[in-house]
Amino acid sequence: MSAPERRDDELVAAVRAGERGAMRVLATRYLPLVYTVVGRAAEPGLDVDGIVRETMAGLVAGLSTLREPTRLRAWVVTIAMRHLADARRQRLTPGDRLTDPAAAFAGLVLLRQALTREQREVAEATRWLDPSYRDLLSLWWLEVGGHLSRFDVAAAVALPVPHVAVRVQRMREQLDTARRVVGVLRSRPVCDELPALVASWDGQPDPLWSKRIGRHLQGCHGCAERVGGRLVPPERLLAGLPPLVPPAPRASAG
Known part of the structure; x- marks a missing residue:
């Protein structure tokens, strides 16, 4: 019989205690969520992979200072939304649209996933x-699918x-x-x-x-x-x- 999956706060404690491999387990758990939040919200022209990397780096760097490990999920999606907003502000020309079809990969992936x-x-x-x-829809989409709670969504958009x-x-x-x-x-x-x-x-x-x-x-x-x-x-x-x-x-x- 396999051991039950550890909760987020248990993994955070393991990382802080120096347990080997705990951070890798945590990153593996959160990478699809971060990729989905950013990928569904980002418009063509934004470096989604870069935003995801920055978010995951923020997860690794900030884990030791996280006050409430039980709210890890809300904290991570909040970091993702912040980096997404930063990426929008840093664009040289806000109205630019890339002509490379790969730049719109998020929309293309969504269209391939949607079967009806x-x-x-x-x-x-x-x-x-x-x-x-678009940001809110990305988060609400995950709430509808059971991957985020309403509290997580509220934390990410900084609203009650x-x-x-x-x-x-x-x-x-x-x-x-x-x-x-x-x-x-x-x-x-x-x-x-x-x-x-x-x-x-x-x-x-x-x-x-x-x-x-x-x-x-x-x-x-x-x-x-x-x-x-x-x-x-x-x-x-x-x-x-x-x-x-x-x-x-x-x-x-x-």
């Missing part, structure tokens, strides 16, 4: 959200637990708008007004354009019919998707 049409559309719609809502529910509701409203935008942009034929509306759009997901196209959908009967009726609640679509799997380390050349 509705899941694919939700995954694609995340790229149309404001960055703060009761306020998170309000933010989640606003995020879901923006997500629903983005889902309808994704649907109408794919539908054929398009209405007569839509081509003129998006004439100056560069074709990349953008929160501002989501709002503009969303306003059009509210007043266009034809587009509303193409998009369809009631949307499937996102938690029903997201709960079954597993965390992202970090890529295997590249073998060094030579």
